[in-house]
Amino acid sequence: MKGRVVKSTGSWYTVKVEGKLISARLKGKFKQDELKLTNPIAVGDWVELEMEPGQQTGVIRQILPRENYVIRKSTRKQHFSHIIASNLDQAILVVTMKNPRTSLGFIDRFLVSTESFRIPALIVVNKMDLIEGEDASDWLQDIHEIYEPLGYPVLEVSALNDKDLRKKFLPYIQDKSSLISGHSGVGKSTLLNVLVPEASQDTKEVSGFSSKGVHTTTFAEMFFLPEGGDLIDTPGIKEFGILDIEEHELSHYFPEMRKYLGQCKYNNCRHVNEPGCMILKKLEEGYIHPYRYQSYLNILSEEDSFR
Ligand SMILES: Nc1nc2c(ncn2[C@@H]2O[C@H](COP(=O)(O)OP(=O)(O)OP(=O)(O)O)[C@@H](O)[C@H]2O)c(=O)[nH]1
Ligand SMILES: [Mg+2]
Ligand SMILES: [Zn+2]
Structure with a gap:
């Protein structure tokens, strides 16, 4: 069987x-x-x-x-990896502006990973109820401005508003196999419980616990949508380890850089300070977002990411 x-x-x-x-x-x-x-x-x-x-x-x-x-990367065993899930149609990154706040750098690391795994990604901004009524926040505006042009859809939802959530979210997840990822406390399990009524995953208030590294969800589990398709709930992540990427490959996983690759003067260009670098030129001309380029440099400088 x-x-x-x-x-x-x-x-x-x-x-x-x-x-x-x-x-x-x-x-x-x-x-x-x-x-x-x-x-x-x-x-x-x-x-x-x-x-x-x-x-x-x-x-x-x-x-x-x-x-x-x-x-x-395995946290317990050096040089070992842990498979979180397989055979996915997409990875959904749940982010929040408040309780907790997700940084753009974290989003970029996540997207580099999903690009390297060749899995399409989607960004879901949860807990919109907490920021509604506030002045249009820079954080939210940045998320739309930076990621949508790169081809990553950005949805704004609140798990407290069931009807709205279903209406917005279902078209993206129906008949697909989706991984749900994000920091602890962003509401991954809460969203899942709304979409899969029989799921009843434990959820917990954010106050204090997440800073101590305690997660409410402790292992990955797949749930089936009544409308067809499945969702895989996972424990919150602090960091999404970037694996098996060589330094010179990193720019391949930034879609806005990918299209200019091969156009630098030197073919081993790292796009940091080399003369005749097309990426630096495009950055100056405004075709590459400065935040994204900063994330590129940050990941490049974390030698841990590269073996
Ligand atoms: N105000 C508000 N609170 C929310 C929303 N979604 C989730 N929460 C609350 O956020 C807290 C954390 O939610 P969880 O679903 O446990 O978060 P999680 O992402 O599954 O966390 P881990 O399992 O630790 O990774 C709970 O108290 C939820 O009730 C939302 O849209 N608005
Ligand atoms: Mg959970
Ligand atoms: Zn270059």
Whole structure:
């Protein structure tokens, strides 16, 4: 039988097979990619499984090839990565201006990652109720001005307004497999609970806990939209590790730079201070946003990002 992994709790996996949920274990050896992984199977994986004789539980025999995946550096094991989810149509980054505030630098790091994984991204600004009535904020204006022209849609929602949320959000997620990501406390689980009434994910007030690194959601899990499609709720992230990107590749993951690549005087140009650099020229001419270029430099200078 073929099924899709919807949840992983230690050595047991929940697999959806033809609409039914089956608990399954892993048996036998698995051939992994060259990746060094802390988890052999991730939410979103398609697997081949069979029932254990005379039992209600299954055995996973094989992982089918992944179309794509999102990985993060392991926090526990050096040089290892953790697969967050696989076989995605898109990644949704939930951001908030207040409680907590998401920085543009964080958004850029996230987008570099999704570009490198070749997964389309969408930005959802949640908790709009907290800033409505305030003067048009620079933060919100920047988000629209910077990201929409690059092809990343920006939606403004409030999880407190169910009807509006469904109306705006559903057209983007229906019949798709979407990862939901973002800082702890931005309302990922709250949004999910509105969209998938049977989900009942725990949610918690932001006051203080997030600064201590405590997350309400602690592992990835897939939920099914009544309208079709699925959403994968994930624990809040502080940082989205940028993996397997060589220094000279970084500009490939900035869509506004990508189109000028190959036009610099030197073919190993880092676009920092080299003469005849087309990126610096386009920055000066206003075709590249200064904030985005600053993020480029910041990521470039964090040598940790590059092996
Ligand atoms: N005012 C307001 N509060 C919201 C909104 N959405 C979520 N919240 C509140 O924000 C807090 C955090 O929400 P969660 O859904 O637990 O956040 P999360 O992103 O899932 O957090 P982690 O699971 O830790 O990553 C809760 O108290 C929610 O009630 C919103 O649109 N407006
Ligand atoms: Mg949560
Ligand atoms: Zn250059």
